[in-house]
């Protein structure tokens with residue numbers, strides 16, 4: 001045997017050995033002899049359906065902008081999937097929201113040179129009614145006050161108004177930190193801060209108007225003045241990524257451009273090159289349309305009026321597919337229900353999932369459900385919400401319910417070692433101030449638990465962006481999350497004890513945070529000179545009372 005063959009055989013053996021150790025490392029050790037937990041593991045990890053579900057929802061159906069027909073299609077698909085698994089499911093109407101159909105967007109630069117721009121309508125934008133709109137551009141000047149702005153408005157008639165800040169660079173901060181000379185980086189940061197100041201909400205360019213998420217009150221005022229349309233850009237701190245939200249304009253279209261193309265059009269306008277753009281936008285505003293939540297239930301046998309509630313918003317923005325916000329949370333909850341129906345079909349408590357709509361426009365669906373179902377709010381043993389991307393869960397803990405958190409600790413301790421190993425138990429915690437649908441319930445005293453995922457650059461790449469697509473889903477993480485959450489739901493359902501609704505005292509929590517901050521500040525001041533902190537970078541004081549719930553709007557409530 002020659003040397004090459006020997007080394008080839010050795011290499012093959014070491015690969016086989018490595019694979020075996022990997023497989024052995026992944027085999028779980030369970031702290032109890034509970035057979036249901038073992039079966040959950042095998043259904044969740046060995047015959048997962050998350051990839052098929054994601055392909056269907058994210059690629060074939062698409063984004064679920066609230067009030068649209070696509071959202072309704074997606075909800076009908078949800079119901080049909082649950083029925084195919086033998087789980088009862090229905091769409092439960094709670095109100096109306098404005099409807100809209102997104103058609104194609106095509107935006108070209110015609111002069112001083114020809115280029116097809118990376119651009120699309122923001123959500124709910126009016127279109128160009130079947131014919132191209134050709135117009136030149138104008139930059140929103142910096143005004144001393146809103147009277148000056150109103151005097152300027154006639155100049156903007158028939159033009160496309162650039163209403164977002166010009167990008168100084170479309171490179172992410174990480175590039176500037178790594179490659180810029182210290183002087184250059186400092187200059188860049190100072191100029192970027194000045195620009196951000198001038199264009200900041202709520203008083204954009206001194207107009208007295210705000211942009212909200214896509215056009216806002218400023219967009220409406222410009223539309224009233226007869227502009228042809230508005231050009232916007234909300235780049236994230238990453239290459240090629242931008243947020244795409246919504247407008248309340250009904251005549252003048254609002255278009256989102258990539259960082260690079262917005263910068264190009266802005267500079268051409270600034271330089272007096274008089275750029276001309278052609279917009280071909282197909283869309284239709286449809287007025288108020290019915291909206292509903294999708295609810296699926298596995299009824300409890302022993303305590304049917306007590307609930308373990310799964311929660312994940314189903315709606316999304318529509319700049320891409322809404323894959324990680326919140327396709328992954330939705331698929332996670334579907335998969336949890338599928339696993340439990342197979343492994344634990346007669347639960348002690350009722351297991352229910354709420355696929356809420358209207359989250360992105362103000363937690364509307366979940367708030368409405370809370371108002372419409374006081375019996376569920378009162379009967380809930382535990383609520384698990386997921387809405388922070390695709391990553392495997394690394395933090396599990398309470399949201400300000402000491403007794404419920406004690407119960408949750410007993411569930412956590414029964415998880416197999418490989419799932420527990422990657423997760424930090426967060427303790428009692430505190431309620432948040434909104435942000436996702438769990439708020440709609442814990443504000444009313446329903447014990448809820450945080451499931452914090454590994455971030456996978458969620459904030460810069462996928463959250464509300466044009467890049468939130470199927471390929472960003474990390475299926476290994478999603479599969480393990482479904483297995484983990486199915487186990488927690490099973491354990492919460494089986495718990496011989498009912499969780500109590502005792503809450504932490506918010507005032508004494510606030511006092512101890514303030515005391516700790518003061519001590520830290522005193523220690524810092526003793527060693528470093530004061531840096532002249534401004535009101536802007538001073539954190540908000542900690543809340544002294546439990547957050548209040550607010551009311552669900554039952555029809556479109558504009559956010560301007």
Ligand SMILES: [Zn+2]
Pocket residue numbers: 313325326359387
């Ligand atoms: Zn979300």
